[in-house]
Amino acid sequence: MTTLLSPVLQHPERIHPALWRGSQLFHGPATTVRTGFATLDDELPGNGWPLGSLIEIMPSQPxxxxxxxxxxxxxxLDAERSIMLVNPPYSPHFHCWLNWGLDTHRLVWIRPQTPGDTLWAAEQVLKHNACSVLLCWASQVRxxxxxxxxxxxxxxxxxxxxxxxPLAAQQASPAPLRLILQPSMQGAAIHIxxxxxxxxDKQLPITFYPDPAPHATTTHHATLDQPLSADAQPGHQLPELVR
Structure with a gap:
């Protein structure tokens, strides 16, 4: 038996922009920024990272x-505003950030002493709208x-x-978007x-390191795997050097 839905139920966003059907991606008025990876953008509501929202990324290892x-x-994002790192597991590698085209003067590195200080610092940064990006590393969070x-x-x-x-994925969270990240040969694999x-229900392959171009058949450089000349064979006496 086929049940026909009314036009209102087929398009609940007409009732309110924050409503959507469970079989559809949410495409409400939320502001997003592209991830830079089309495979991931196609699977995210709004086709990108949502701004003004809690996002959880759970890498298999730091x-x-x-x-x-x-x-x-x-x-x-806004190049004039800060990128804040709260409690990162490793020191930021500034040469890497420069290679990515990011101004290291935008980086603000916060090293709290306790887990409670980590959450407090993150909340204060958000409340004061002090940056364009906030990355916060935390393990046990209520x-x-x-x-x-x-x-x-x-x-x-x-x-x-x-x-x-990654064990945090087994716990409930109010975050609208949660991802598990695993390394792969060419980059990463993401499970939403x-x-x-x-x-x-599928893993999304993300390419960070594309396949190198195939080697050319000809080269302008001398190769190192040429056969030895007769003079270089074992037991052969080399000619006397000219003085």
Missing amino acids: GCGELRLLQPALAA QASLRRLHLAARQSGALFIMLRP VKRQGPIC
């Missing part, structure tokens, strides 16, 4: 490509703290990303744990 994943968005951060992010309009361990739309 340093497996999470910053490289965010590099296009960091370059696309849901109440996540809700506070999400509400603060909605007031700021910043790109706010919390980087958490949560989004405003239908379940994404």
Whole structure:
């Protein structure tokens, strides 16, 4: 038996822009910035990273490509405003940021002493709208703290990303967008744990390192795998050098 939905139910966004059907990606009035990877953009509501919202990225291990994943968005946002790093696991490599075309003067590195200080610092940055990008590394976070951060992010309009361990994916979270990141030969593989739309049951390949161009058949340089000359064979006496 086929049930025909009324035009209103087929297009709930006509009732309110924040409504959408569970089988469709949310395309409301939210502001987004492109990720720089078409494969990922096509699977995200609004075709990009949502601004003014809590986003959770859960890499399988620190340093497996999470910053490289965010590099296009960091370059696309306001170049006059700061990029704040709260409690990163490693010291920022400034030469890498320069190679990405990012001004290192935009970087603000905050090293809190305790997990509570980490969350407090992130909340203050968001409440004061002090940056265009806030990246915060935290492991154990209560849901109440996540809700506070999400509400603060909605007031700021910043790109706010919390980087958490992969086990956090098993816990509930108010974040509208949650991703698991794993390294791969050419970049990373992403699994969307949560989004405003239908379940994404496939891994998304993200290419950071494209295949190198095939080697040319001819070369203008001497190769190192040429056969030895007769004079260089074992047991052969080399001619006396000219004095």
